[in-house]
Amino acid sequence: GAVVSQHxxxxxxxxxxxxxxxxxxLDFQATTMFWYRQFPKQSLMLMATSNEGSxxxxxxxxxxxxxxxxxxxLTLSTLTVTSAHPExxxxxxxxxxxxxxxxxGYTFGSGTRLTVV
Amino acid sequence: xxxxxxxxxxxxxQEAETVTLSCTYDTSESNYYLFWYKQxxxxxxxxxxxxxxxxxxxxxxxxFSVNFQKAAKSFSLKISDSQLGDTAMYFCAFMKPFGxxxxxxxxxxxxxxxxxx
Numbered sequence: 765g766a767v768v769s770q771h772x773x774x775x776x777x778x779x780x781x782x783x784x785x786x787x788x789x790l791d792f793q794a795t796t797m798f799w800y801r802q803f804p805k806q807s808l809m810l811m812a813t814s815n816e817g818s819x820x821x822x823x824x825x826x827x828x829x830x831x832x833x834x835x836x837x838l839t840l841s842t843l844t845v846t847s848a849h850p851e852x853x854x855x856x857x858x859x860x861x862x863x864x865x866x867x868x869g870y871t872f873g874s875g876t877r878l879t880v881v
Numbered sequence: 882x883x884x885x886x887x888x889x890x891x892x893x894x895q896e897a898e899t900v901t902l903s904c905t906y907d908t909s910e911s912n913y914y915l916f917w918y919k920q921x922x923x924x925x926x927x928x929x930x931x932x933x934x935x936x937x938x939x940x941x942x943x944x945f946s947v948n949f950q951k952a953a954k955s956f957s958l959k960i961s962d963s964q965l966g967d968t969a970m971y972f973c974a975f976m977k978p979f980g981x982x983x984x985x986x987x988x989x990x991x992x993x994x995x996x997x998x
Contacts, residue, residue, distance in 0.1 A: 798985050807972060807988045855924060859986070870916075870986065872926035
């Protein structure tokens with residue numbers, strides 16, 4: 765089945781530094797990937813939609829300069845949290861939709877727990 | 882805008898018994914997809930079951946089945962013969978048929994299900 769690999773699973777960084785999270789579709793091509801943020805005991809909040817070869821579409825209230833998304837190939841999207849602050853600490857999850865799979869093809873990565881100290 | 886409501890923050894069930902999780906949604910679309918996802922303590926999002934709105938027949942996947950009432954905009958999940966491994970957060974999700982950068986999942990707030998031995 766479709767597999768999405770997300771790395772790192774956990775990261776601790778100092779305030780003011782940047783952190784990159786990778787989301788890879790291992791056995792399928794993903795035209796579109798989605799990045800979610802999940803606070804403890806809450807639901808997933810869509811941050812942005814990442815489209816291969818074009819600019820990401822950000823949800824209202826998400827700072828595009830802080831959360832940089834790059835989707836340079838059909839199998840890789842990256843989320844970079846720039847100048848991270850403690851309030852950016854959260855669980856980040858990516859998902860990918862296989863090209864041409866309609867409403868079938870959502871696969872999630874295993875998530876990244878970011879802690880900013 | 883579409884919304885998804887899960888009115889049961891927490892539920893518990895005895896092992897081997899049956900439990901039903903509720904979900905309602907609001908949309909003006911006539912064609913869409915509905916999903917139930919499971920998030921165990923590992924926080925990996927796992928697809929449980931999927932329903933296309935144009936299909937009248939309720940989806941079934943082994944011990945999991947849905948009661949899809951399109952007119953009432955209701956999409957409940959029934960888990961039969963509950964197992965300890967079913968303990969998890971369950972999220973109901975809505976998705977419009979996608980085009981371009983659309984097609985993201987809209988999640989409810991989740992129901993925490995505990996299966997007791």
